[in-house]
Amino acid sequence: MVRxxxxxxxxxxxxxxxNGVVSAxxxxxxxxxxxxGLSVDPVVWLAGLGVLMSLAGAAGLRMVRPHIDGVxxxxxxxxxxxxxxxxxxxxxxxxxxxxxxxxxxxVAAGALPLTRTFSTIWVNRQTSSDVRATVHSLLAQAKYxxxxxxxxxxAAVAQLADMSIALVTCGALRATTILLVQRFGNPRTERMP
Numbered sequence: 324m325v326r327x328x329x330x331x332x333x334x335x336x337x338x339x340x341x342n343g344v345v346s347a348x349x350x351x352x353x354x355x356x357x358x359x360g361l362s363v364d365p366v367v368w369l370a371g372l373g374v375l376m377s378l379a380g381a382a383g384l385r386m387v388r389p390h391i392d393g394v395x396x397x398x399x400x401x402x403x404x405x406x407x408x409x410x411x412x413x414x415x416x417x418x419x420x421x422x423x424x425x426x427x428x429x430v431a432a433g434a435l436p437l438t439r440t441f442s443t444i445w446v447n448r449q450t451s452s453d454v455r456a457t458v459h460s461l462l463a464q465a466k467y468x469x470x471x472x473x474x475x476x477x478a479a480v481a482q483l484a485d486m487s488i489a490l491v492t493c494g495a496l497r498a499t500t501i502l503l504v505q506r507f508g509n510p511r512t513e514r515m516p
Contacts, residue, residue: 325461330449333507334442335465340500341405341438342466343473344493348412348435351477351493352428355486359421372425376432383433384440397445398508402501404437409497416490445508 325331353369361368387400411431418424442462450458473496481489 324450324454325458328449329507330509331446331458333504334445334449335462337401337405337438337500337504337508338442338462338465339469340473340496340503341442341469343469343477344408344412344496345435345438346470346474347477347481347489348431348493350474351481351486351489352415352431355415355418355490356421356424356428358486359418359424361421368421368425372428375429379429379433380436383437387437391441391444397441397448398504401438401441401445401508402504404434404441405497405501405504407431407434408438409494409501412490412497413494416487416494 325335353365356369356372357365383404391397391400408431411427411429411434414427414430415424418427443459446458446462447455477489477492480492
């Protein structure tokens, strides 16, 4: 079923890229904020930011939940969440100081959990109950493979080039995900086996 469905393959590829970015971004943003020169103890600042990030993610989920009513809405929501997260990630790369950098982190944090939620809903709507658990298991494997592969690649970029370039690369991967989902995530072009 997975091989025969453009939509599910697009979801898998998007999950691979998105989770690779999420994993790398989770390691890069604290380093970038410290490099910007936090005015208070980094542990206190990052702990407070972590709480605010959780609240931003919860607020984002609560805000979009009532509006998820169809496959097109889920795909559109996934694209918007990727775009908002890309803006936050690239905003952090160009942030001149810790306050604007922290705001960029919060923007990304409000959108990042939405992609996971949208992909779960999307898979549920594209699969029948007899194969749904297996497809979700395969989706989890795509997630882990993305975390390893993209995480290593982005770590190499940060090490060999610059942290800001690694963050911009994270944004570029998000943009690639948007193009992928826009091109292949449309159920109207789906060919049934």
